[in-house]
Structures are given as structure tokens and as C-alpha cells.
Amino acid sequence: MPNDDIYRKQTFGQKTGFGRRPILLVVDFVNGFTDPEVFGGGNIAEAVAATVPLLAFFRAQGLPVGFTRIVYADDGSDCGIWCEKVPRLRELTEAAHQSQVVDALAPRPGELVIRKTQASAFFGTHLAGVLLSKGVDTIVMAGCTTSGCVRASAIDAMSSNFRLVVASDCVGDRALGPHEANLFDIGQKYGDLLSSRAIMDEIAAVA
Amino acid sequence: MPNDDIYRKQTFGQKTGFGRRPILLVVDFVNGFTDPEVFGGGNIAEAVAATVPLLAFFRAQGLPVGFTRIVYADDGSDCGIWCEKVPRLRELTEAAHQSQVVDALAPRPGELVIRKTQASAFFGTHLAGVLLSKGVDTIVMAGCTTSGCVRASAIDAMSSNFRLVVASDCVGDRALGPHEANLFDIGQKYGDLLSSRAIMDEIAAVA
Amino acid sequence: MPNDDIYRKQTFGQKTGFGRRPILLVVDFVNGFTDPEVFGGGNIAEAVAATVPLLAFFRAQGLPVGFTRIVYADDGSDCGIWCEKVPRLRELTEAAHQSQVVDALAPRPGELVIRKTQASAFFGTHLAGVLLSKGVDTIVMAGCTTSGCVRASAIDAMSSNFRLVVASDCVGDRALGPHEANLFDIGQKYGDLLSSRAIMDEIAAVA
Amino acid sequence: MPNDDIYRKQTFGQKTGFGRRPILLVVDFVNGFTDPEVFGGGNIAEAVAATVPLLAFFRAQGLPVGFTRIVYADDGSDCGIWCEKVPRLRELTEAAHQSQVVDALAPRPGELVIRKTQASAFFGTHLAGVLLSKGVDTIVMAGCTTSGCVRASAIDAMSSNFRLVVASDCVGDRALGPHEANLFDIGQKYGDLLSSRAIMDEIAAVA
Numbered sequence: 001m002p003n004d005d006i007y008r009k010q011t012f013g014q015k016t017g018f019g020r021r022p023i024l025l026v027v028d029f030v031n032g033f034t035d036p037e038v039f040g041g042g043n044i045a046e047a048v049a050a051t052v053p054l055l056a057f058f059r060a061q062g063l064p065v066g067f068t069r070i071v072y073a074d075d076g077s078d079c080g081i082w083c084e085k086v087p088r089l090r091e092l093t094e095a096a097h098q099s100q101v102v103d104a105l106a107p108r109p110g111e112l113v114i115r116k117t118q119a120s121a122f123f124g125t126h127l128a129g130v131l132l133s134k135g136v137d138t139i140v141m142a143g144c145t146t147s148g149c150v151r152a153s154a155i156d157a158m159s160s161n162f163r164l165v166v167a168s169d170c171v172g173d174r175a176l177g178p179h180e181a182n183l184f185d186i187g188q189k190y191g192d193l194l195s196s197r198a199i200m201d202e203i204a205a206v207a
Numbered sequence: 208m209p210n211d212d213i214y215r216k217q218t219f220g221q222k223t224g225f226g227r228r229p230i231l232l233v234v235d236f237v238n239g240f241t242d243p244e245v246f247g248g249g250n251i252a253e254a255v256a257a258t259v260p261l262l263a264f265f266r267a268q269g270l271p272v273g274f275t276r277i278v279y280a281d282d283g284s285d286c287g288i289w290c291e292k293v294p295r296l297r298e299l300t301e302a303a304h305q306s307q308v309v310d311a312l313a314p315r316p317g318e319l320v321i322r323k324t325q326a327s328a329f330f331g332t333h334l335a336g337v338l339l340s341k342g343v344d345t346i347v348m349a350g351c352t353t354s355g356c357v358r359a360s361a362i363d364a365m366s367s368n369f370r371l372v373v374a375s376d377c378v379g380d381r382a383l384g385p386h387e388a389n390l391f392d393i394g395q396k397y398g399d400l401l402s403s404r405a406i407m408d409e410i411a412a413v414a
Numbered sequence: 415m416p417n418d419d420i421y422r423k424q425t426f427g428q429k430t431g432f433g434r435r436p437i438l439l440v441v442d443f444v445n446g447f448t449d450p451e452v453f454g455g456g457n458i459a460e461a462v463a464a465t466v467p468l469l470a471f472f473r474a475q476g477l478p479v480g481f482t483r484i485v486y487a488d489d490g491s492d493c494g495i496w497c498e499k500v501p502r503l504r505e506l507t508e509a510a511h512q513s514q515v516v517d518a519l520a521p522r523p524g525e526l527v528i529r530k531t532q533a534s535a536f537f538g539t540h541l542a543g544v545l546l547s548k549g550v551d552t553i554v555m556a557g558c559t560t561s562g563c564v565r566a567s568a569i570d571a572m573s574s575n576f577r578l579v580v581a582s583d584c585v586g587d588r589a590l591g592p593h594e595a596n597l598f599d600i601g602q603k604y605g606d607l608l609s610s611r612a613i614m615d616e617i618a619a620v621a
Numbered sequence: 622m623p624n625d626d627i628y629r630k631q632t633f634g635q636k637t638g639f640g641r642r643p644i645l646l647v648v649d650f651v652n653g654f655t656d657p658e659v660f661g662g663g664n665i666a667e668a669v670a671a672t673v674p675l676l677a678f679f680r681a682q683g684l685p686v687g688f689t690r691i692v693y694a695d696d697g698s699d700c701g702i703w704c705e706k707v708p709r710l711r712e713l714t715e716a717a718h719q720s721q722v723v724d725a726l727a728p729r730p731g732e733l734v735i736r737k738t739q740a741s742a743f744f745g746t747h748l749a750g751v752l753l754s755k756g757v758d759t760i761v762m763a764g765c766t767t768s769g770c771v772r773a774s775a776i777d778a779m780s781s782n783f784r785l786v787v788a789s790d791c792v793g794d795r796a797l798g799p800h801e802a803n804l805f806d807i808g809q810k811y812g813d814l815l816s817s818r819a820i821m822d823e824i825a826a827v828a
Contacts, residue, residue: 006243006248006249006381006382007381007382010245010246010293010295010381011293011294011295012292012293013292013293014291014292014293014294016288016291016292036213038217039217041213042213073733073734075730075731076731077731077732077733077734077751078733078735078747078751079754080368080750080751080753080754081223081365081368081369081370081754082365082366082368084221084223085219085220085221085223085365085396085397085398086217086218086219086220086221086396087218087221088217088218109696110696110697110698111698112694112698112699113694113698114699115736116747117747117750118365118366118747118750119362119365119366119396120362120366123363123366123747124366124745124746124747124748124749124750125745125746125747126699126737126738126739126744126745126746127745128542128574128745129573129574129575129701129738129739129745130575130698130699130701132546132551132574132575132576132701133575133700133701133702135551137546137549147392147396148392148396151358151362151392152362152366155326155327155358155359155362156330158288158289158292158325158326159289159325159326159327159330159331159359159543160542160543160546161287161288161289161543161544161546161547162288162546163288174213174214174217175213175214177388178388178391178392181384181385181388181389181392182388182392184385185354185355185358185385185388185389189292189293189326189354189355190292191292280526280527281523282523282524283524284524284525284526284527284544285526285528285540285544286547287543287544287546287547288547316489317489317490317491318491319487319491319492320487320491321492322529323540324540324543325540325543330540331538331539331540331541331542331543332538332539332540333492333530333531333532333537333538333539334538335538335749335781336494336531336532336538336780336781336782337491337492337494337782339494339753339758339781339782339783340493340494340495340782342758344753344756366750367749367750367753368750368751368753368754369753420657420662420663420795420796421795421796424659424660424707424709424795425707425708425709426706426707427706427707428705428706428707428708430702430705430706450627452631453631455627456627494782495637495779495782495783495784496779496780498635498637499633499634499635499637499779499810499811499812500631500632500633500634500635500810501632501635502631502632532779532780533776533779533780533810534776534780537777537780538780561806561810562806562810565772565776565806566776566780569740569741569772569773569776570744572702572703572706572739572740573703573739573740573741573744573745573773575701575702575703576702577702588627588628588631589627589628591802592802592805592806595798595799595802595803595806596802596806598799599768599769599772599799599802599803603706603707603740603768603769604706605706
């Protein structure tokens with residue numbers, strides 16, 4: 001963790017808080033990212049476990065929830081350069097076991113599932129528009145990996161002008177160094193870092 | 208630097224190389240990001256210095272170059288949540304000294320300058336379209352900060368399906384930990400890391 | 415005007431109404447589009463005149479207003495294929511008289527002005543994000559041309575999931591056939607068509 | 622058709638031609654848009670028939686082809702305001718007969734199929750990136766409706782800086798007035814209008 005004096009002096013890291021209506025966005029918690037033989041490892045399994053009560057809380061509160069999955073065409077017709085950089089990505093097809101949301105967090109009918117082909121949940125998807133139509137102005141983010149799709153989605157959440165709160169115990173990565181480094185960057189630049197407990201307390205206090 | 212065995216096993220970090228036509232994209236090397244009293248510090252000054260010969264090389268080869276600047280309206284009318292997170296960003300207005308490209312790398316007439324309000328050079332800008340119209344398929348990236356606007360632009364370069372080569376000595380950050388951590392992430396996931404010397408050699412060999 | 419039985423049978427043309435917070439978006443009412451020797455003509459002057467009281471109403475209500483201008487770099491470095499299709503577009507540069515908002519509707523400090531290089535107010539701009547940060551969910555649209563930048567912006571407003579109300583007497587075109595044809599398309603597919611009088615009445619009734 | 626003197630004087634309607642590598646993009650030729658009881662009618666059936674030899678030509682030349690379909694989630698979770706404007710749109714789900722590409726033009730393995738929820742083939746999709754990764758710089762467009770998804774996709778093709786050639790006999794609409802009006806607008810502002818015969822001749826001459 002870098003000495004953050006310079007960040008403070010340069011006004012980074014202010015809290016941006018919650019708006020009127022949050023969504024829980026669960027990024028890429030699919031079978032292939034919990035399995036260390038595919039794209040998983042590190043603290044991802046713990047992050048999935050910590051997300052279970054957070055998801056239950058959002059559902060109980062009647063708040064919207066959404067999920068993302070990486071999905072490429074079966075025939076690879078929409079694979080681009082990212083599949084050259086990380087060739088196993090092309091295994092993530094519509095019906096593949098690896099690209100299904102993990103059972104512990106399975107989406108229910110009526111819950112949003114966004115298919116994407118890039119790291120960010122927003123890039124080349126209709127997520128921003130769907131959130132606008134639901135009156136969402138705040139994204140509570142869980143998922144993996146912290147240094148990959150969570151980081152990319154966090155940047156785009158801020159860039160789209162959503163308020164972002166990352167559930168710090170509900171995001172995970174295959175390696176802990178990048179996990180910590182990216183949490184630091186996100187907290188300084190793109191969103192608030194709060195435990196899932198603190199998030200539930202804050203939302204419950206308002207409701 | 209994390210042990211990268213798991214990255215190798217999971218097929219991260221393949222080289223994606225150069226395409227037919229590269230542009231040199233100089234991200235946010237403006238006065239405010241070289242001044243430690245504003246947003247600068249760390250190794251940013253060295254990165255600017257290393258970019259001088261790289262920029263001269265692209266110009267000598269007749270290859271396109273582009274620059275980005277963060278520019279908000281003088282009256283703050285287009286500031287969003289990022290300016291809540293990092294309040295001093297709103298000082299970066301059209302005429303402010305802080306938001307001018309540094310003299311050592313000053314754009315020449317006919318060279319592309321992209322104004323942006325978010326971290327990524329692509330978000331809410333017409334950069335992708337301009338690159339397409341110039342036949343560019345490869346982005347050689349210099350600039351700052353490695354953990355901020357370079358990282359965000361790198362993700363979007365890959366997501367847009369440009370080939371990305373980050374000039375590792377021509378990117379800098381206010382703090383070295385985030386600099387290193389983000390170079391690692393970029394190299395594994397979004398682009399090739401090459402020294403400016405190696406980039407010039409490779410382009411010269413083809414030309 | 416086509417027989418619209420088939421549109422009705424196929425469920426086109428439902429009213430979508432107003433949301434919680436509207437903005438008045440004035441598209442491309444700049445000097446060059448009111449001058450028939452440049453890009454103007456037809457009923458554009460009347461549409462500008464009809465927009466004057468609508469703009470005054472939004473300001474009096476304390477509701478947000480925004481303006482768009484087409485602006486290309488002085489050196490043409492960001493001109494793309496649209497400037498091949500319509501070469502005089504490249505005259506619309508930052509300081510050119512042709513690309514300034516008309517005096518009758520001049521933006522005031524604190525009012526949003528979006529520079530764009532394509533037909534849509536949203537394409538390659540940060541408009542969608544700025545609207546989100548202002549809590550805007552409804553766009554009242556004035557401007558020109560109905561068949562050009564208004565039509566393109568209308569499609570993107572709907573596609574972004576904003577509610578769209580086009581002020582039918584506040585949009586104009588260099589030729590009346592395209593004006594009418596595009597109003598018909600917009601009304602069937604992308605937004606409500608209301609007179610500026612009806613818009614002011616409806617907003618006043620709620621306020 | 623408007624008198625187009627003013628368009629000529631104002632420099633509209635220049636030819637932009639073909640680039641290096643065209644794709645044939647077939648927009649929304651699905652069962653629901655050929656059936657007058659759903660969203661079809663007018664000259665759409667003829668346009669489908671005229672597209673058959675054009676598609677065969679692209680395949681024979683080894684040139685890329687792509688298709689678009691409107692697809693909403695079965696549970697309507699990603700329906701937005703467009704589904705309020707045109708309620709029957711929500712019938713277009715993944716497995717619905719209405720949202721399958723017509724048999725005469727059925728996609729083959731390896732051919733790109735883009736799912737979209739808005740009018741434009743580009744909005745909220747990864748089409749632009751996929752085209753870039755295939756080296757495509759020119760879009761030959763067929764599909765329906767001329768005044769709906771074709772028009773919207775045409776604007777975005779130009780705005781993304783692809784060269785656009787609309788196959789004038791291969792686009793259709795439920796009503797002929799809007800069909801003609803939108804062809805006029807496209808030809809003046811966004812792309813070339815050529816018959817499928819002329820397109821094949823021009824490509825064959827270069828190949």
C-alpha cells in the first residue's frame with residue numbers, strides 16, 4: 001500500500017456516498033472464475049461466500065440486482081484481440097459450464113444478466129441504459145477479479161456518473177497483490193470502499 | 208510483483224504485437240500532472256523526458272500522433288461525480304496552465320488533441336472514430352498516470368480492439384507502487400510492455 | 415404523411431410522457447444553421463423564434479438547459495468521413511461565427527454546452543453522463559435540423575433510455591419534406607411530439 | 622422527394638465510396654419484420670429476396686457478413702423506454718420465432734450475429750470493436766426497416782467513421798413514404814445509395 005500523503009494532498013479519495021437508488025452488480029462470479037484450473041484462485045471463493053448475504057439483503061429490500069457474464073459466440077466469430085491476449089477466454093460461451101453464474105448466487109427470473117465480451121460491464125453492452133431506465137444512480141459492486149473486470153467496471157461506473165461503492169470483502173482476485181493494489185486505486189479514484197456489513201447497515205438506516 | 212505462475216497457467220500475458228499502422232497516444236502529459244503541487248510527482252518527469260525522442264521518432268516516420276487533456280467547462284457545468292471524488296480536477300479548464308500539454312511535447316498543427324472529462328481517452332470522446340478514419344489499428348501509449356488515465360485508456364484501447372503497446376519508460380505515476388502494479392496488470396491483460404527503444408527498433412525494422 | 419393504420423396495429427406511437435426531471439436540449443441552433451447560404455433555410459428561423467420563450471420558461475423554472483454545437487479542430491485533425499460526405503462541415507471550428515449559438519438563445523454561464531463532431535448530441539460526447547449526474551431523466555428537444563442532428567439525437571436519447579419530448583414548433587429543417595417525414599418517424603418510434611405551449615403547460619402543472 | 626438544390630448548394634450528398642474491406646451487414650431481417658401481422662409489411666419481402674444474391678456474393682468472395690437481431694430477456698428485465706413506446710418489441714426474445722433471422726438468409730457458423738435492444742446495430746453492442754478486429758472499414762447495409770433500424774445503424778456507421786453503402790433494393794419498410802424519405806436522408810448525409818447489382822460489380826472489379 002503506498003504512502004498516501006500525496007494522494008491526500010492532491011485531494012484524491014473523497015467519499016462520494018450513496019444516491020437515491022442502488023443496484024447490486026455482481027461482476028463475473030461464474031464457475032470459470034472460481035475454479036483455479038480455469039481463471040480462479042486466490043480469495044475469490046471467500047468473496048463469493050461474502051456476497052451471499054449481501055445478495056439476500058438486496059432481494060429482501062426489493063432493490064435491483066444484476067449479474068455479468070463474459071460470453072463469446074460458440075464459433076468465436078466475435079472474439080477480438082482480448083482473446084489473443086488471453087486465449088482461454090474463448091472457452092466462455094453461452095452454454096459452457098465455465099460461464100454460468102455460480103449456484104450460490106444464481107440469478108432469479110426478472111433479475112438482469114448482462115452478457116459482455118470485454119472486461120468492463122459497460123463496454124459494448126446496454127447496462128448504462130438499463131440502469132437509467134430503472135432509476136438507479138448508485139452501483140454497489142461485488143465480483144471478480146478485482147484487478148480485471150471489477151476494476152474496469154469501476155472506472156466505467158464512475159465515468160458514466162454513477163456513484164460507486166465497492167463491497168471490499170465481496171471482490172476477489174486470483175492473486176492478492178493485484179487485489180490489494182486495485183482496491184487502493186479504486187478507493188482513491190473511483191468509488192468508496194465499504195464492507196458488505198457497512199453497506200447493509202447504511203442502506204437499512206435509510207430505508 | 209506477484210508470482211505470475213498462475214497467470215501463465217491461465218494463459219494471460221500473450222504478446223499481441225503491432226498491426227499495420229500505429230499511433231503514438233500521449234495521455235495527459237500536461238503541466239498539472241508534472242507538478243507535484245497539483246497532480247504530479249513520482250517518476251512522471253522522467254517519463255516525459257523519455258517520451259521526447261519517441262515523439263520525435265513518430266513525427267520523423269510520418270506516423271500519426273495524438274494527445275489527450277482533461278478539460279472541464281470554466282463554469283463547472285460538466286463536472287460530474289469524478290470531481291466530487293477528486294475536487295481539484297475542476298481546475299483543469301480550457302485555458303488553465305495546468306491543463307496545457309507540457310512544452311517539451313507540445314502538439315503541432317494537424318496533430319490530434321482530444322479533450323476528455325474522464326480517465327479514459329476513449330470515454331465520452333470521439334477518439335475511436337478518429338483512429339478508425341486514419342486507418343490506425345495499433346496504439347503506442349505514453350503518458351500519466353500509469354494507475355489512472357493510462358490504465359483506463361489501456362483497458363478501452365483493448366476493449367475497442369486496437370492493439371496496444373505501452374512504452375514502459377514513457378509512462379509515470381505520482382507513486383511507484385501503483386505504477387508498478389498497473390504495469391503488471393496491463394502487461395498480463397491489455398497490451399504489450401516494451402521500452403521506447405524497442406518500440407522504435409521494431410517500427411523502424413518494418414518501415 | 416403515411417397512412418398510420420399499420421403503425422397503430424403494430425403498437426407504434428405510444429405516449430411515453432415526462433419523468434421526474436427534464437432538461438431542455440437545444441441542438442445546433444448556431445449561426446451556420448440559420449443562414450441559408452451555409453446550412454440553414456426552410457423553417458429554421460421560425461423554430462429559433464419559437465424556442466426563445468421555451469428557453470425562458472426552463473430558466474425561470476430553474477430547470478437545466480443544454481446546447482450543442484458541431485466543432486472540428488481548426489486544422490481538421492479530427493475530421494472523419496462525415497466531412498467527406500458534407501465538406502462544408504469542416505468550417506465549423508471553435509471560433510468560427512458559423513458555429514456559435516445564435517444570439518437569441520445564447521447560453522449563460524453555468525449552462526451546459528456540448529461540442530460534438532457527429533450528428534447525434536450523444537455520439538462521442540459526455541452528454542449522457544452529465545445528464546445522469548444532474549438527475550435528468552427526460553429530454554425536451556429543440557433545434558435543427560429535424561432530419562439531421564435532431565433525428566440522430568432523438569434516436570440516441572431513446573436508446574440511452576431518456577424519455578424524449580420533441581417540441582414540434584421548435585425544430586426546423588432546410589427543407590419541409592424531410593422535416594415532416596422525420597417528425598412522423600420520431601413520433602412513432604422515439605418520443606412524444608408536443609407544441610412548446612403544451613410542454614410549458616404540462617411542466618407548470620406539475621411544478 | 623424534396624427539391625435537392627439546397628442540398629447540393631450546401632455540399633451534401635458527396636460520394637464516399639468503398640474502402641479496403643467491406644462487410645455485408647444484414648439488419649433485422651427476422652421473421653417478425655417480414656410478417657405484416659407483427660412488424661412487417663410494405664416492401665420488406667422484396668428487400669429480403671434481393672438480399673439473397675448479395676449475401677451469396679459476399680460469401681463467395683470470402684468477405685465477412687454479419688446479422689443483427691433485436692433480443693430482449695425472456696423476463697423483460699432489460700426492456701427500457703423503447704418497449705413503452707412500441708410494446709410489442711418485448712416479444713422479441715432469444716427463442717421466439719419472430720426474432721430469428723429469416724430462413725432465406727440464415728447465418729452460417731462463423732458468421733457474426735449481433736443481439737441488440739435498440740434501433741442501431743451499434744448502440745450498446747460490441748459491433749464496432751468486432752469490425753475493427755476484422756479490419757473492416759466499409760459497411761454494405763441491407764435490412765429493415767429503412768426508417769427504423771437501418772436509418773439508426775446508418776447514422777452510427779457514419780458516426781463511427783465506417784464508409785457506408787446502402788443497398789437500395791435490399792432495404793425495406795412497412796410503409797413506402799418513410800422508406801423513400803429515409804433513403805433520401807441517408808443518401809444526402811450518411812452514405813452512398815447503390816443497387817445490389819452495382820455493389821457486386823464494383824467489388825468484383827476491384828477483387
